[in-house]
Ligand SMILES: NC(=O)c1ccc[n+]([C@@H]2O[C@H](COP(=O)([O-])OP(=O)(O)OC[C@H]3O[C@@H](n4cnc5c(N)ncnc54)[C@H](O)[C@@H]3O)[C@@H](O)[C@H]2O)c1
C-alpha cells in the first residue's frame with residue numbers, strides 16, 4: 173500500500189506508517205509520473221488534484237485533503253474514476269475563529285476602539301462562521317450574518333449589501349466558488365466595495381480570490397486621495413498565492429501567509445480526520461488518537477489575579493496564547509527573503525485557546541465567561 177502524503181501534513185508517520193509505505197512530497201511539485209505508484213494520496217490546498225496530475229494514476233483508490241477548502245480538487249473527476257474522496261471539514265475552524273478575534277483585539281488596541289460598540293458581519297456562516305459567531309456572541313459583540321445559501325431555509329441572515337453598508341467589521345468565511353447560485357469569486361469587488369463604511373475593519377481568512385485584490389487597492393487609493401478614513405485591513409489570504417499583490421501589503425494592519433487555520437490542533441485534526449477516513453476505506457480499526465500525540469503547551473495554566481475581567485485582561489490572555497502580530501512581523505520581514513510557501517512550511521508552533529487552563533482567584537467572578545469563548549477553566 174503506497175501512501176503519498178504532503179510534507180506539510182503533521183503526524184503522518186504516527187497515523188499512517190503501519191498502514192503502508194509513505195512517500196512525502198512537496199505540495200506544488202507532485203508529478204503525474206509519481207502518481208503511477210500511489211494507492212492513496214493525501215494533499216493540502218496547494219496540490220491541484222486534476223486530470224493532469226492523475227493521468228497515470230491507475231492504482232489510485234483514495235484522495236484526501238487535510239483541509240477544509242476543496243477548491244483545489246476536481247471532485248467530478250475523482251467520482252468518474254471511482255476514487256474515494258474526503259476533506260477535513262471543520263478541522264481548523266476554531267483556529268481561524270481565534271485568528272480573527274485575536275486580530276480584532278489588535279485593531280481595537282491600535283485604533284483605540286471598544287469592540288463592544290462595533291457590529292461584526294460574518295460573510296459565510298458555516299463551520300468557521302459558526303465558531304466565530306459562538307465566540308463573538310459569548311463576548312457580547314453585535315453580529316450580522318450573511319449566508320444566502322443558509323438563508324434559503326433559515327431566518328436571521330442579511331444581504332451582502334446590507335452587511336457591507338451597516339457593519340463596522342466585515343469578515344469573509346465563504347468557500348471559493350465560481351459557479352452555482354451564489355459564486356464567491358470576487359464577492360467583494362469594484363461594484364460593491366464603496367458600500368463599506370468609512371472606518372470599516374475588513375478581514376479575509378477564506379480564499380484570496382473572494383476579494384478582488386486590485387479593486388481593494390484601488391479603493392484604498394481612492395479613500396486616501398479623498399482624505400477619507402482608510403480601511404483597517406487584515407489579510408491572511410491573497411489572490412494569486414504564493415505571489416500576493418505586493419502593493420497591498422503596506423496598507424494592511426495585519427498581513428499573514430494563509431496561516432489562520434494553522435494552529436497545531438487545527439492541522440493535526442485534519443490528519444486525524446484523514447486517518448479515520450482511510451481506515452474506513454480499508455476496513456481497518458481506528459486505533460490512533462490525536463490527543464495522545466499533541467505536545468504539552470508551553471503555557472498550560474494561568475491564574476487570573478483580579479476580581480473582574482476587563483477587556484485588557486481578556487486581550488492579554490488571548491494574546492498570551494496567540495498574537496497575530498507575530499505572524500505579521502514574519503510576513504513583512506521574510507516574504508521577500510524566504511517566500512510565501514516557506515513562511516507556511518516553517519510556521520512556528522501555535523496552540524488554540526483550549527490549551528490554556530485558567531485558574532481563578534475566586535469562583536464568584538462575574539463578567540466574561542472564559543469557558544464559553546474556548547478557554548479551559
Ligand atoms: N485562511 C485559512 O487558513 C483557512 C482555514 C480554513 C478554511 N479556509 C477557507 O474558509 C472557507 C470556509 O470554511 P468553512 O469550514 O466555514 O466552510 P463551510 O463550507 O462549513 O462554510 C462555508 C459557508 O459559506 C456559505 N457560503 C457559500 N457561498 C456563499 C456566498 N456567496 N456568500 C455568503 N456565504 C456563502 C455556505 O453556505 C456555508 O455556510 C473554506 O472553504 C476555505 O476556503 C481558510
Ligand SMILES: O=C(O)[C@H](O)[C@H](O)COP(=O)(O)O
Nearest residue numbers: 216217218239240241430433
Ligand atoms: O482550506 C483550509 O483548510 C485552509 O485554507 C488551510 O489553511 C489550507 O492550508 P494548506 O493546505 O494550504 O496548507
